Amino acid sequence: MYFSKKNLFLYISLFIILLFILLSIFAPFISIYDPTHINMSEILLPPSGQHFFGTDELGRDVFARVIYGGRVSLLVSFIAVFISISIGTILGLIAGYFKGIIDAVIMRFVDIMLCFPVFFLVLSVIAFLEPSIMNVMVVIGLTSWMGVTRVIRAETLSIKERDFIIAAKVQGLNNIVIIFKYILPNVFSPIFVSAVLGISSAIIIESSLSFLGLGVQPPTPSWGNILTSGKDYIMFAWWLSFFPGVAIFLTVLAFNMLGESLRDILDPKK
Secondary structure (H helix, E strand, C coil), X not given: CCCCHHHHXXXXXXXXXXXXXXXXXXXXXXXXXXXXXXXXXXCCCCCCCCCCCCECCCCCEHHHHHHHHHHHHHHHHHHHHHHHHHHHHHHHHHHHHHCHHHHHHHHHHHHHHHCCCHHHHHHXXXXXXXXXXXXXXXXXXXXXXXXXXXXXXXXXXHHCCCHHHHHHHHCCCCHHHHHHHHHHHHHHHHHHHHHHHHXXXXXXXXXXXXXXXXXXXXXXXXXXXXXXXXXXXXXXXXXXXXXXXXXXXXXXXXXXXXXXXXXXXXCCCC
């Protein structure tokens, strides 16, 4: 059937992702409130028709902060994943195509990097740097490429033995031409799936860093630092943590569902 379970998950995840992207892009037109504006006369107001998600400890509109925070969290995640996918793809192509000492060196470096949990590796590096949006993007990207390298290397090892690659070598084509013209287009599927799944991990890492005060710094809102401001009021102002938490949960779930759906759809064996 056309509307199979995996297609249903695909449509649901695309709807959720598109919704959050549109809310982030059009945040100035959706909310009438400035997410950084302090109003001490409206402190910790519960959700209402005037403030959909209530207000925080400084009287700032939580709905405005959540949708503006989505801009930061999604942007950081997209750029971080672009960096990690670029590094992982290039190293995977090189390792899988050339093999030998080059492959051994790259894969041993990957093994060393994988000995450290990604979050604690990011946390260790970012602790020595000035917390900023740029540093968070770069550090996440530079510490999250190892899995992509392994996937692309495995695909390259398989593709390089096919007849059209052997024919290209017989014709005397340059190795760089063979890699980027013939092999790279054939590994787009795992690259795309890895990118989608990587975004969900990047969102969690960025939110965790911001929650710990090592990521995006106030007053710039991100889902992580909105959660931080709400943890001290969780017993009597539940909305401060609930709504950014739901935003993180739904976005990460949607990207994971999308990645799994695309993996099933793009897998020629299924």
